[in-house]
Amino acid sequence: MAGSNGLHSFGRRYAHITGWGKALPDRIVTNQELEQIVDTTDEWIRSRTGIQQRYIAVDPRENAVTLGTRAAMAALDVADFPVSKLDLIICATSSPAHIFPSTGSLIQDALGAARAGAFDLSAACSGFVYAISIANSMIVAGQAESVLIIGTEVLSRLLDWSDRNTCVLFGDGAGAVLMQASPVPGGVLSTVLGSDGSGGDLLAVPAGGSSIPATLETVASGQHFIKMDGKAVFRFATRVMVEATREALDKAGMGIGDVDLMIPHQANERIIRSSMKQLDLPDDKVFINLYNYGNTSTASIPIALCEAIEQGRLHPNDNLVMVGFGAGLTWAATTVKWAVPGAREVPRWRYSQRQATYSLARVRSRLLRYSRQVENSLTSEEGDALGDVLAQRIEGWRKTREE
Numbered sequence: 001m002a003g004s005n006g007l008h009s010f011g012r013r014y015a016h017i018t019g020w021g022k023a024l025p026d027r028i029v030t031n032q033e034l035e036q037i038v039d040t041t042d043e044w045i046r047s048r049t050g051i052q053q054r055y056i057a058v059d060p061r062e063n064a065v066t067l068g069t070r071a072a073m074a075a076l077d078v079a080d081f082p083v084s085k086l087d088l089i090i091c092a093t094s095s096p097a098h099i100f101p102s103t104g105s106l107i108q109d110a111l112g113a114a115r116a117g118a119f120d121l122s123a124a125c126s127g128f129v130y131a132i133s134i135a136n137s138m139i140v141a142g143q144a145e146s147v148l149i150i151g152t153e154v155l156s157r158l159l160d161w162s163d164r165n166t167c168v169l170f171g172d173g174a175g176a177v178l179m180q181a182s183p184v185p186g187g188v189l190s191t192v193l194g195s196d197g198s199g200g201d202l203l204a205v206p207a208g209g210s211s212i213p214a215t216l217e218t219v220a221s222g223q224h225f226i227k228m229d230g231k232a233v234f235r236f237a238t239r240v241m242v243e244a245t246r247e248a249l250d251k252a253g254m255g256i257g258d259v260d261l262m263i264p265h266q267a268n269e270r271i272i273r274s275s276m277k278q279l280d281l282p283d284d285k286v287f288i289n290l291y292n293y294g295n296t297s298t299a300s301i302p303i304a305l306c307e308a309i310e311q312g313r314l315h316p317n318d319n320l321v322m323v324g325f326g327a328g329l330t331w332a333a334t335t336v337k338w339a340v341p342g343a344r345e346v347p348r349w350r351y352s353q354r355q356a357t358y359s360l361a362r363v364r365s366r367l368l369r370y371s372r373q374v375e376n377s378l379t380s381e382e383g384d385a386l387g388d389v390l391a392q393r394i395e396g397w398r399k400t401r402e403e
């Protein structure tokens with residue numbers, strides 16, 4: 001763009017969060033209910049983790065795609081953003097609907113985001129912050145104008161409901177944010193990503209991948225369920241949450257006193273409180289909502305972000321820190337200068353218009369599937385045989401005409 005002095009002024013681009021949404025299954029499972037299933041108590045779960053209840057997808061039709069799609073739709077509604085303009089969908093998940101196709105692609109189809117690329121990001125509970133980092137890089141580099149980030153989990157399907165060490169900790173749910181390019185300074189200021197694969201065995205689903213494919217034996221021995229060394233993960237978490245937060249603040253040229261709100265991964269209240277103590281962060285600067293959700297892995301930070309906004313805990317120009325840790329082992333932190341005044345009033349008709357677009361997306365998806373089937377049948381052996389018969393008939397008809 002030519003400036004008034006005739007020189008070209010290349011404006012910087014910033015990646016802002018402009019929409020947010022969450023989705024949860026209907027069924028709440030309380031600690032008291034878990035007392036009926038495994039050898040545990042409400043008192044143990046509350047005192048060791050802080051968790052009081054979690055949402056569980058009991059309806060078999062609910063999965064990472066359906067929850068993620070609902071959260072994504074809510075985020076697009078808040079931003080009042082047309083799905084047809086989306087450039088990219090990054091879906092962070094530890095419980096994808098399938099190994100492939102990606103849950104991101106299936107959400108892209110459900111939304112009818114015809115122009116958008118889509119993929120899954122596997123960095124366990126750090127995945128959402130990893131996704132923010134990638135989206136920010138794409139936007140700042142001018143490769144994308146809008147990126148939809150989704151954290152979606154149905155971890156209950158990977159839990160051994162007879163293992164009290166794990167089944168009381170996790171919950172299902174999804175959260176999403178829309179990130180958009182803007183010339184307004186702010187948005188994502190810094191990101192820190194980390195990994196230490198030597199700790200891969202501390203939190204894992206051992207079987208079902210290419211290393212230990214699913215067999216009758218792996219299923220019988222429960223190797224497709226989540227296994228965790230809770231104590232080791234606890235020690236790792238309390239260290240990296242603090243280190244990653246300090247590093248992200250340092251990169252943004254900020255100190256701990258500049259933080260207005262920290263949204264940590266919601267795994268265990270004791271981990272969060274230990275980090276707060278080490279960082280010297282008071283209660284009013286940290287958002288905790290794991291009491292109601294348990295650990296929803298990649299969805300925990302975006303669900304907490306939505307609640308923090310609903311409760312008026314974020315204001316324009318606030319410095320927000322989001323920090324996560326999880327299997328891999330992985331960790332990630334980001335600092336964000338919040339620039340959105342809050343959810344805008346969107347006219348009702350625009351909401352209805354978007355709903356109509358989603359209905360059209362279902363029709364579009366069916367039509368695409370159908371046309372692919374027709375195409376396949378015409379190019380299959382049967383199709384070839386049909387083609388041969390037709391060719392012979394035409395040839396026969398041509399010959400009789402010539403005679």
Ligand code: UT7
Pocket residue numbers: 039040041044045048049125164165166168203228230231232233234237267268295297325326327
């Ligand atoms: O997104 C990342 C996901 N993972 C995490 O964030 C996990 C991090 N770790 C933790 O949150 C904690 O280590 C746990 C909550 C998993 C466990 O708390 P802990 O204070 O480290 O307990 P522990 O593992 O040392 O277990 C203490 C006792 C054990 O009994 P013994 O061996 O002392 O007799 C466990 O068998 O508590 C027992 N226990 C339970 N008791 C009642 C373990 N789970 C339960 C349970 N109910 N659900």
